[in-house]
Amino acid sequence: MRIGELAKISGLAPSRIRFYEASGLITSVARKANGYRDYAPDTQWVLHIITGAQAAGFSLEEIRQLMPMNASGWQHDQLLSGLKQKVEEIEVLQQRLAQNKAQLQLVIQGIEGKPVGVACADNAQMLINRLREQGVVGAAECRDVAR
Structure with a gap:
């Protein structure tokens, strides 16, 4: 054809x-x-x-x-091994994506739940502190959240 x-x-x-x-x-x-x-x-x-x-x-x-x-x-064995390896890579990626999703949901909740009368910058700092206490973010991520 x-x-x-x-x-x-x-x-x-x-x-x-x-x-x-x-x-x-x-x-x-x-x-x-x-x-x-x-x-x-x-x-x-x-x-x-x-x-x-x-x-x-x-x-x-x-x-x-x-x-x-x-x-x-x-090549049966090579094909099977390659497919299994890709499944493992996908599972690792899924775990990372689930962690990223949970982290983003916490940030969203923190922003949406900003107490009345609290400045955005102060709320961002409270959110960063809460995320640190929960072990969700490190120093590099904190800079990104505060922006």
Whole structure:
């Protein structure tokens, strides 16, 4: 199939498909006499795997290392190990995001709960002190909260 058809089916721009080809993520295709690329039908499936892997947080280099150029080249143990490692990385990221979210919610509560008659600067200092007491922020974060 030609690149325009593949682009339409996959939802990717032709330039993206050419980029993946140049990067070695999809098999280079022979050109027809008229110069058009002729992609194999399974290229759509490969593009779907690549875009799904990118959405899951895999870099192009990680995808290149894990994905074979043809279906018979799958390295079961290497693929499984790479997928498990990415799950662990996602779990660490989720923990950090949960901590960041909790920290932001405390700051929001502190700002929204500002006592009447207390200046914003004084409220910011009380909030910083409360966050320090709870062990939520260090000195560097305190400067950011006070701004």
